[in-house]
Amino acid sequence: MKAIVGLGNPGAKYRGTRHNIGFAVVDELARRAAVEFEAAPMSALIAKWRAKDVLLAKPLTFMNESGQAVGELARYFRIEVGDLLVIVDEVQLPLGRLRARMRGSAGGHNGLKSLITHLGDEFSRVRVGVGRGDERRDLADYVLARFEKDEAEEVERMTVRAADAAELFITEGIAPVMNRYNGGDPATTE
Numbered sequence: 738m739k740a741i742v743g744l745g746n747p748g749a750k751y752r753g754t755r756h757n758i759g760f761a762v763v764d765e766l767a768r769r770a771a772v773e774f775e776a777a778p779m780s781a782l783i784a785k786w787r788a789k790d791v792l793l794a795k796p797l798t799f800m801n802e803s804g805q806a807v808g809e810l811a812r813y814f815r816i817e818v819g820d821l822l823v824i825v826d827e828v829q830l831p832l833g834r835l836r837a838r839m840r841g842s843a844g845g846h847n848g849l850k851s852l853i854t855h856l857g858d859e860f861s862r863v864r865v866g867v868g869r870g871d872e873r874r875d876l877a878d879y880v881l882a883r884f885e886k887d888e889a890e891e892v893e894r895m896t897v898r899a900a901d902a903a904e905l906f907i908t909e910g911i912a913p914v915m916n917r918y919n920g921g922d923p924a925t926t927e
Contacts, residue, residue, distance in 0.1 A: 739820040740792040741766060741903045742807055744848040746881075747797045755867040756800060756880040758896070759824040762865065763793045765900040779809035789907050792816065804851030811856065822906045823862040824899055825849060826880060830866025832888060833895040835902060837863045837914040861911040863918070865899050 743759030751757050767774060767784045774782040774795065784793040792814055796806035811821060825848055830836055840859045843850035852860065870879045884892050902914045 738790050738792060738814060738816055739822070739907055740794060740810065740814065740816045741822050741824065741907070742794045742796065742803075742810070743824045744800060744803050744826075745795065746799050747795075751881065753883045754881050755826050755828075755884060758826045758865045758867060758892075758899075760795050761892075761896050762824045762863075762899040762903065763795055765896050766793055766903055769900065769904075777810065778813060780806040781810055783810070791907055800848040800851075802851055803848045804853070804855030807852055808855035818856055818859045819861075821856075821860045822903055822911070823849070823852060823860055824903065825862060825864055826867045827864035828867055828869045828876065828880060830864060830868075832866055832868040833891045833898075834866035835863055835895070835899055835918040836866075837861070837902060837906075837911060837918055839911045839915070861906065861914075863899055863902050863906075863914065865895060 741763055743763035745751060745757035745760035770786040770788070772784040772786055774784045777783040780797045782795045782797060786793060794810055796803045798806045810816065811818070825846060827836065839861050842858065843853055849862065867880070902918050905914050905917065
């Protein structure tokens with residue numbers, strides 16, 4: 738079984754924020770699979786995409802404690818770290834750009850830092866560019882803010898592309914995802 742985990746913060750207050758793009762991507766995957774999220778035996782919402790033997794998950798811990806919920810999911814469902822893909826926001830990438838890696842550091846992201854603490858750094862991840870915005874603005878305020886109206890079209894496009902990348906991971910693994918989606922113009926990596 739593979740697992741696609743979107744990172745974000747639980748609750749309506751955070752819906753549509755930059756930090757919750759991971760949730761938006763797994764919501765898109767659930768829509769495609771016509772599956773509903775339900776409570777899990779741990780702090781997460783899960784949906785089982787049976788046709789592809791995939792678990793979709795949204796941790797219900799806050800971003801900085803994501804590793805606890807994802808670690809529990811991995812142990813409970815016996816998911817190997819190599820079969821785990823994490824979708825996460827990235828302020829160091831321009832809006833719409835994706836970057837996939839098969840392992841690595843947290844790169845300053847507290848959600849990834851928590852996952853590395855609980856799982857090690859050998860899990861695949863897709864970082865979804867949400868931009869940085871005004872450098873004078875507090876970073877926490879920025880990522881917890883909703884996208885601007887004029888960004889809506891690009892947010893929709895990148896959510897679909899990140900979901901496409903997750904589906905490619907499911908069928909072919911992380912290497913083809915890296916080859917297809919890393920670098921370049923987001924519009925040309927369909």
